[in-house]
Structures are given as C-alpha cells and as structure tokens.
Amino acid sequence: MSKFIRINNKINNFNKIITVSGDKSLSIRWVLFSSMALGKSKAYNLLLSEDVLAAFDAVKKLGVKVKLAKNYCTVIGNGLKGYKYKKNIIINSKNSGTLARLIMGILIDTPYKIKIIGDKSLSKRDFHRIAEPLSKFGAKIKLTKKSLPLTILGNKNLHPIKYLENRGSAQCKSSVILAGLKTDGKTFIKAKKSRNHTELLCKHLDLPIKIKKSKNYDLIEIQKANKIKPLNYRIPSDISSGSFFIVLVALLDNSKLQIKNVNINSSRIGVITILKKMGVNIKFQNKRNYKGETTADIFVNSSKKLKAINCPSELNSGAIDEFLIIFLVAAKANGVSYFKDISELNEKESPRLKWGSKILNKMGIETVTTNSSIKIFGNPNLKISKKIIIKEYLKDHRIFMASVIAALAFGGTWEIYDKDSVKTSFPSFLDIVNDLKTSV
Numbered sequence: 501m502s503k504f505i506r507i508n509n510k511i512n513n514f515n516k517i518i519t520v521s522g523d524k525s526l527s528i529r530w531v532l533f534s535s536m537a538l539g540k541s542k543a544y545n546l547l548l549s550e551d552v553l554a555a556f557d558a559v560k561k562l563g564v565k566v567k568l569a570k571n572y573c574t575v576i577g578n579g580l581k582g583y584k585y586k587k588n589i590i591i592n593s594k595n596s597g598t599l600a601r602l603i604m605g606i607l608i609d610t611p612y613k614i615k616i617i618g619d620k621s622l623s624k625r626d627f628h629r630i631a632e633p634l635s636k637f638g639a640k641i642k643l644t645k646k647s648l649p650l651t652i653l654g655n656k657n658l659h660p661i662k663y664l665e666n667r668g669s670a671q672c673k674s675s676v677i678l679a680g681l682k683t684d685g686k687t688f689i690k691a692k693k694s695r696n697h698t699e700l701l702c703k704h705l706d707l708p709i710k711i712k713k714s715k716n717y718d719l720i721e722i723q724k725a726n727k728i729k730p731l732n733y734r735i736p737s738d739i740s741s742g743s744f745f746i747v748l749v750a751l752l753d754n755s756k757l758q759i760k761n762v763n764i765n766s767s768r769i770g771v772i773t774i775l776k777k778m779g780v781n782i783k784f785q786n787k788r789n790y791k792g793e794t795t796a797d798i799f800v801n802s803s804k805k806l807k808a809i810n811c812p813s814e815l816n817s818g819a820i821d822e823f824l825i826i827f828l829v830a831a832k833a834n835g836v837s838y839f840k841d842i843s844e845l846n847e848k849e850s851p852r853l854k855w856g857s858k859i860l861n862k863m864g865i866e867t868v869t870t871n872s873s874i875k876i877f878g879n880p881n882l883k884i885s886k887k888i889i890i891k892e893y894l895k896d897h898r899i900f901m902a903s904v905i906a907a908l909a910f911g912g913t914w915e916i917y918d919k920d921s922v923k924t925s926f927p928s929f930l931d932i933v934n935d936l937k938t939s940v
C-alpha cells in the first residue's frame with residue numbers, strides 16, 4: 501500500500517526563516533544545456549529531485565558524463581554534436597513533462613530512433629502538442645494515442661519553422677527553441693507569455709536568439725548555434741516550492757516567514773500578484789540580478805482579511821503551478837472568487853482543476869467548476885473537524901503538498917496518500933513542515 505501521512509492538528513503560529521530547494525525548471529534546463537556544451541559545467545544548489553535525476557539519467561544515456569558531488573554537480577559535455585549512443589536506447593522521463601518535451605527538441609537530429617517513456621501520469625499527458633511542431637522541422641515522431649511511449653527519429657536536413665504557441669506552454673516553446681538551435685535558417689516563434697528561463701539562458705550563453713515582447717505574446721527568432729559554452733550556475737530557490745509556505749502563512753493568524761534567495765523572474769510570480777490582490781502581505785527584499793534571472797528574499801505576514809478575486813487571465817501562465825494553493829486562499833476569502841481560462845490545469849501531472857475542486861468540496865467549500873474555470877465560495881470562518889482522505893490522484897506532488905497545507909491550516913483529520921510524491925519536485929517539503937511545527 502502506498503505510504504500516507506496523517507495530520508490531525510492545525511499548526512501553531514510561527515515566525516521563521518527558511519530556504520526551499522533549487523528551482524526545478526532551471527535545474528532541468530541546466531542539465532540539458534550543459535549536456536550540449538563543450539566542456540565542464542558546474543552547478544550549485546541544483547534540485548536533486550526525481551525529475552532532475554531523470555534528466556541526469558537521460559543525458560548519461562546519450563553518452564554525457566555527469567558527477568553528483570556533495571555540494572555541487574558537474575556535467576561534461578562534448579558539444580552540440582557530441583552525444584554518443586547506440587541504437588534502440590530508451591529514455592525514461594518518469595514524471596517529468598519538462599524533461600520529455602525539452603529533450604525531444606534536442607533530439608530533433610538524432611540519427612537513431614530513440615524511445616521516450618514515462619510513468620503512469622506522464623503517459624496520460626498530451627505529446628501531440630509538441631510532436632506536431634517538431635515533425636515540421638523534419639523529425640519523425642510516433643506517439644501512442646497522442647502520448648507516451650513515443651519514438652523520435654531525427655533528420656539531417658532539418659528546415660526551420662514558423663510556430664504559433666497559443667497555450668502559454670513554456671515546455672513547447674522551449675522545445676522548439678532547442679530544435680531551432682540545431683536547424684539552419686531562422687525559426688520564428690510567436691508564443692503566448694510563459695516562463696522564459698530558456699530564452700534567458702540562451703541570451704546568457706550568447707546563443708543566436710532575438711526576442712520582441714508585446715503585451716500577451718513574445719516574438720522569438722532563433723538560429724543555428726555553432727557551439728554552447730559551459731554553464732556555471734548557482735540555482736536560486738524555487739518560487740513554486742516557496743509558495744506552499746507563503747500560502748500557509750496567509751491562512752494562519754500571527755505568523756511570519758522569510759524565504760531566502762528565491763527566483764522571482766517576472767514570468768513566475770503570478771502567484772504573488774494574485775495573493776497580493778487577495779490581501780496577503782508579501783514583500784521582496786535584496787533584489788539581485790543573477791545571469792538574467794531576478795532573485796530576492798521573500799517576506800510574508802499573516803493577513804487580517806482575505807479578499808475574493810476575479811482573477812485576470814493574463815496572470816494565469818505566471819501562476820500555472822500554484823493554482824491548487826491559490827484555491828485554498830480563495831476558500832478562506834470573503835466572497836466568491838472566479839478563475840477562468842485555466843483548462844491547462846487539467847493537462848498537468850493530474851487533472852488539477854478537477855482535483856482542486858474535489859479537495860475544496862471535501863473541505864466543505866462550495867464550487868462551480870467547468871473544464872476551464874472555477875468559482876469558489878469562500879468562508880472566512882472555515883474550520884474543518886471531519887476526516888478527509890486524499891488518494892488515487894496519480895501521485896501528483898502538488899496535490900499532496902497542497903493537501904498538507906490545507907490540513908495544517910484548516911484542521912480536521914487528513915489521510916493523504918503517496919507521500920513519496922514530494923520527491924518529484926521538493927524532497928525536503930515534509931522536513932520544512934516539521935521544522936515549522938516545532939517552532940513558535
């Protein structure tokens with residue numbers, strides 16, 4: 501039976517300083533870019549979660565040397581054409597959509613057929629969205645019912661494409677950028693705003709990328725790269741991980757938290773903008789620029805009154821991984837909150853819009869949910885006294901962690917299954933919870 505955690509006590513108020521683990525998007529991108537670089541790249545504070553370890557395994561399969569030392573990791577790349585592997589290799593992307601989709605862009609020129617597989621959750625996700633543009637470059641991609649397992653066979657004569665990315669998917673955008681780096685001629689992408697770590701890394705590495713920004717879309721032009729320089733990087737902490745604890749403070753009385761050195765890239769802080777609109781006290785201090793990214797220490801205080809929100813759709817992509825916990829704030833807010841144009845939530849590790857609504861209903865909160873929106877009828881006096889069981893949610897790490905935050909904030913007796921799911925993105929999550937539990 502899968503391991504579960506039982507929580508039957510609300511957490512006491514606290515005043516703490518914490519550090520959360522390294523950014524997952526940046527960690528996976530560091531492994532992939534370094535694997536194509538010529539020479540040795542070194543990273544500190546890399547997130548050593550299952551998604552990132554799967555990225556290490558993937559590049560090792562492609563003949564790249566990696567080393568995981570105590571305080572740092574190294575990757576020794578052999579250049580853009582330096583992968584060395586036999587026929588019929590299989591890359592197991594496990595739970596990671598980012599790894600599977602980005603590596604497909606990199607494998608656009610693979611001379612041998614490569615099979616990409618994943619776990620049960622990843623094998624239910626949509627890969628047609630990325631197979632389609634990559635096939636236009638000239639690669640041959642075969643999917644199993646629009647998903648994994650898939651095979652990819654590259655092409656020596658790739659041609660550049662014009663691609664409209666309309667969902668706000670950074671994974672699709674990034675995959676096409678990576679394919680563009682291997683293709684003669686100019687690849688053009690018109691991409692709905694989404695996290696821009698790949699573009700910032702390309703700029704930092706002096707790769708041939710041009711970006712024009714407009715309100716809702718970016719126009720990206722990418723050309724073939726001759727070589728990629730090694731990438732030494734100190735990964736900042738992940739705002740998506742920090743947000744679980746920001747929300748916990750927002751839901752408690754008389755608590756304070758400082759989270760050190762978090763990546764506050766403007767394409768990632770939709771959650772902060774939304775929470776501030778809902779009345780949460782959040783401040784950034786010690787803002788710094790790091791290789792094109794912005795980092796800061798985050799300060800959050802309990803708020804006296806949480807307000808409902810009619811959430812503007814422009815904020816969706818910057819908060820895409822945080823909606824489950826934003827819904828918890830809406831559950832305690834005064835009034836009816838409305839989130840729209842969020843059908844992408846059902847494309848994640850589990851159908852998160854459905855699950856978000858299900859968890860709120862179990863908590864006694866009324867919702868009206870469609871395929872792309874949710875209305876949440878908040879209750880500022882919400883206190884739970886019944887038993888709530890959360891299981892069979894495709895081991896979605898964010899469902900597990902959001903449920904733990906709800907249990908700690910609202911009380912009741914919770915049994916939350918698949919606690920190992922935190923290993924996907926935030927292995928120290930429960931250690932931080934225990935640390936906060938034992939402090940005042």
Ligand code: S3P
Pocket residue numbers: 524525526597598668669670671672674695820821844
């Ligand atoms: C990610 C992009 C987002 C996000 C995921 C990480 C990335 O996915 O949900 O957790 O690192 O590019 P989509 O591109 O599918 O929106």
